[in-house]
Amino acid sequence: MEETAHKTKIRWGILGCGNVTEVKSGPAYQKTEGFEVTAVMRRDEAKAADYAKRHGVAKYYSDAEALINDPEVDAVYIATPPDSHKYYALKVAEAGKPCCIEKPMAPSYEESLEIENAFEDKSLPLFVAYYRRSLPRFLKVKEWLDADKIGEVRHIRWFLSKPANAVDLSGEYNWRTDAKVAPAGYFDDLASHGLDLFAFLLGDFESASGTAVNQQGLYTAKDAITGHWFHENGITGSGTWNFGTQQREDSVEIYGSEGKISFSVFEDADVVLENEMGEKRLFIEHPEHVQQFHVENLKADLLKGQRHPSTGKTALHTSWVMDSILDNL
Template sequence: MKTYRWGIIGCGSVTEIKSGPAYQQTEGFELHAVMRRNYEKAQDYAKRHQVPKVHKTAEELINDPYIDAIYIATPPDSHEFYALKVAEAQKICCIEKPMAPSYEACIRINTAFQKKNLPLFVAYYRRSLPRFQKVKSWIEEDKIGEIRHIRWHFSKPANPMDLSQHYNWRTDARIALGGYFDDLASHGLDLFSYLLGDIIKANGLAINQQGLYSAKDAITGYWLHESGITGSGSWNFGTEKREDEVEIFGSQGKIKFSIFANQPILLNHSGNSESVIIENPKHIQLYHVENIKKHLQHVSLHPSTGDTAAHTSWVMEQILT
């Protein structure tokens, strides 16, 4: 079996537990090199995670002849810049979500990889998690009959960092117009397309209520899936408490779950109820990374590709604009 040597561009906080160890624990994968702008922090990461090589620049890592694949884990405004270099180097790539700050940038990235006939993945890992595979199985088994509507409400208090006016790229409109919507809501909207089929129409309203930063902090949206299922969502990042609830309404019942919390998945159908608890793995991208391996081995297609992630970016843009 071929061993794929991976390199990470931007070995920051998201790679500490969520993703980096997943590449190390997947058979046939090796985390061989890392890079970040602060070389000393990159060295510290490599020492703690036992990564053999540290590069001072992204270009060095991308062009390292011992590296087969690149995981881009930088803020989204640099994803396109690095992705195009990875495509030019003719290497496999996985990009953190959201794929890029704009749908047009996503298209440019996809075009570059398609021209080289290279695999491109995006870290919408919820498509691979067992808890959401269970939801998908209930839908496919017609547990709640014909699906009519999906509704999601997500809200949370303002972050202390934002209240103290400290800079945060996640709330800089130049990088993420929707602020935390781009970072968090993208997970759910991407999952809904996976569960219910592509979204063909979307609209919404986005404003800034708190004035804490330049990005939007209050968004409502509605959409239509290709299957005729309607959807609606509301996201607010300045409320008293955190709430995260998805409801899928069918002709014979309802499915209820959370996007981010490890809460039970609830099924109500024909007067009966069922509750299932499926814990997420410690390294939450583990199943996502294992599915990359299966894709490269031609065992099964990965559920989150450049094409599916670009579609999610299009949906978010429609809601925000």
């Protein structure tokens, strides 16, 4: 394939056109100038055909390798459950094409490392859909931190909880709580977003550890996790994630020597700055397609040579942090 930096348009194929691609990501690839979704794949051919028809995509497949090796597909977006990420990503690397993988990169650090090495060995672009690194709401938090609005950062704390949902209580299959796919359940799916964001905001982690248990016995994966960590610059951090509480709560607090910043990773909430100047609250709306800025940054990287904030290398670090917190599994 010709170097992507010399292209004026990149034709994408999507593996796994499920819920995440309906609004969050798929339309962003279609609406970004210079990108085109050429083909989609789902194992259920009827569902793949339905998606292609509804989204105006020319081709659909029920076989992943057929899409990956389609000469009219320049790059591949993998939007399947995490346990299949490595298998498909290695196929994409073998085909010599750039790739973006849904988060988490893979269920373990070891699998993530295999993926990263495969693309690194071929000097192929690899990205992971940690799109919060590209969202204006969290870029405002980074702006405040970089401007020393709360002085020297001392500690970050995240508390995330939610009640068991109807699927959890019914025993219906859910890959997000299947220990074979996601050993720590919703932690794997949700905590990865926040921990990756914290590395972006505060710098890489130096060490991390934690404890994971199953309190409810509703499914095979863990449902209650605590963790603590140190960033390379000496900032300390702690997190609690519990998926069997009475109510949903999602709060992050960054404490500094001269103030505090508060925000939510998932909720539509204000970002709040408190310091000697008083309190400042801002509500910064997400785009309709929440991955829009992430995808536009893919274009800037692939077509203009501007480095994307979420690469295989940064996502590999997040995988290491996740595994370190879950070391007792």
